[in-house]
Amino acid sequence: MLTKRIIACLDVDGGRVVKGVQFENLRDAGDPAELAKAHSASGADEIVLLDISAAHERRATLLDTVCRAARQLFIPFTVGGGIRTLEDAAAVFSAGADKISINSAALADPTVITRIAERFGSQAVVVAIDAKRSADSPHWEAFTHGGREAAGRDAVAWAQEAEDRGAGEILLTSMDRDGTGIGFDCELTRVVADSVRIPVIASGGAGGAQHFVEVFHEGHADAALAASIFHYGFSRLIDLKREIGSQGIPVRWPC
Amino acid sequence: MIAIVDYGAGNLVSVKKALDWLGQECTITSAPGDVAKASKIVLPGVGHFASTAALARSGLQHAIAAGIERETPFLGICVGMQWMFERSQESPETGGLGLLQGECERFPASVKSPHVGWNQLEVNPSSRLLRDVPSESFVYFTHSFRAPVTETTVACCEYGGRFSAAVERDHVFGVQFHPEKSGEIGLKILSNFCAL
Numbered sequence: 450m451l452t453k454r455i456i457a458c459l460d461v462d463g464g465r466v467v468k469g470v471q472f473e474n475l476r477d478a479g480d481p482a483e484l485a486k487a488h489s490a491s492g493a494d495e496i497v498l499l500d501i502s503a504a505h506e507r508r509a510t511l512l513d514t515v516c517r518a519a520r521q522l523f524i525p526f527t528v529g530g531g532i533r534t535l536e537d538a539a540a541v542f543s544a545g546a547d548k549i550s551i552n553s554a555a556l557a558d559p560t561v562i563t564r565i566a567e568r569f570g571s572q573a574v575v576v577a578i579d580a581k582r583s584a585d586s587p588h589w590e591a592f593t594h595g596g597r598e599a600a601g602r603d604a605v606a607w608a609q610e611a612e613d614r615g616a617g618e619i620l621l622t623s624m625d626r627d628g629t630g631i632g633f634d635c636e637l638t639r640v641v642a643d644s645v646r647i648p649v650i651a652s653g654g655a656g657g658a659q660h661f662v663e664v665f666h667e668g669h670a671d672a673a674l675a676a677s678i679f680h681y682g683f684s685r686l687i688d689l690k691r692e693i694g695s696q697g698i699p700v701r702w703p704c
Numbered sequence: 705m706i707a708i709v710d711y712g713a714g715n716l717v718s719v720k721k722a723l724d725w726l727g728q729e730c731t732i733t734s735a736p737g738d739v740a741k742a743s744k745i746v747l748p749g750v751g752h753f754a755s756t757a758a759l760a761r762s763g764l765q766h767a768i769a770a771g772i773e774r775e776t777p778f779l780g781i782c783v784g785m786q787w788m789f790e791r792s793q794e795s796p797e798t799g800g801l802g803l804l805q806g807e808c809e810r811f812p813a814s815v816k817s818p819h820v821g822w823n824q825l826e827v828n829p830s831s832r833l834l835r836d837v838p839s840e841s842f843v844y845f846t847h848s849f850r851a852p853v854t855e856t857t858v859a860c861c862e863y864g865g866r867f868s869a870a871v872e873r874d875h876v877f878g879v880q881f882h883p884e885k886s887g888e889i890g891l892k893i894l895s896n897f898c899a900l
Contacts, residue, residue, distance in 0.1 A: 450823065451819065451821050451822070451823045451863055452821060452823065452842070453821075489887070494822055519717075519721060520721060521725070523722060523725070523884065523885060523886070523887055523890060523891055524844065524885055524886075542717065543717060545717050545718065547885060568714075569714050569715055570713070570714045570750035570751030570752070571751070571818075572750055572751075572846040572847075573714070573715065573750065617820070618820065646817055647816075647818065647820075648816065648818075648820045648821070671816070671820070671821065701842045
């Protein structure tokens, strides 16, 4: 049976994982390559590395990080942050990424989705949407530049357009829930997941196993991503998958 | 030397990386001459079936067919496996190699497409490619079209009906999933191929 994917996200700035990370037995807890490997070993179905610095002079550092992480990673590996052109994407693929994630650049020029998909295949193109609930809810607006700028686009309509233009997956982050640990926005996830045929990855708000169960059952998500919840130790991800599985959600187990 | 055939479709770095990890000498090449002298041939493939038309244009198809004729072990991955069949509904005007009988088809409307994620194999234990790979092992798929179950099928997968996850005939092998992205099980399968 096709399982629901649990995706571990690493936020990277200047070649280091940011946010408090408390893994044991790591020589360097802030090294993205070591953490990616550790997450994979503890049962992550996929790794997403997001470069949150995106400062231009740091691109070389990012490519080096991607290269080091990819060398010993044999599960799907997505890289995002600061990818604006086909050339940017090509450099990240050459470094060893399997998929790229684009957000602001796709909203500024949606044709970039098609260009990358035509060259590398739709399966390699993840369109990330940062969505914020509007006052006239249920309605969500897409934001760019790390959530700082409103894009003036309805998040659901944008997800549909992204699919039409060749996106292979949607990475949907609820800005209202991000960092809260109170659970995913299941309503947002369901509305988007039911509006497109491509897989939707829910993000923002994970605080415990129950939240994953909810977003798979009620949110119709195909995958769910979290960062800080996995930062308490290796056993956490294994326990999480076991608990999600015990509540009737198909997960890859044993890994 | 294992030749990883590059026909301009998608990203071949992951396959090379996995073979490097297994300590195999391999090269990404678009030269028919390299394919002709390779000890093994791997044909990856992502994206659209129509992209395989480049194989015929570039002389690579001829080199691959000649290699198979000489009993060089061959492994097609994803669209590379679909190309081993006669044709695909994805691009009916583009012929496949026709080594295996049948046509690749779309998933039914009852399931989401593409089929993306980790799904399980139902393994025929006589498979050489899948030696020591137990049934119910998880591997990573990402595809919109699927190959039929035929007498060459050595592993099935279930998603809106059963389809061929792995095929095998003599020294010719194909996998619909991505062994280079399927963790330890995937590396085991690549290692089995390398050991042939």
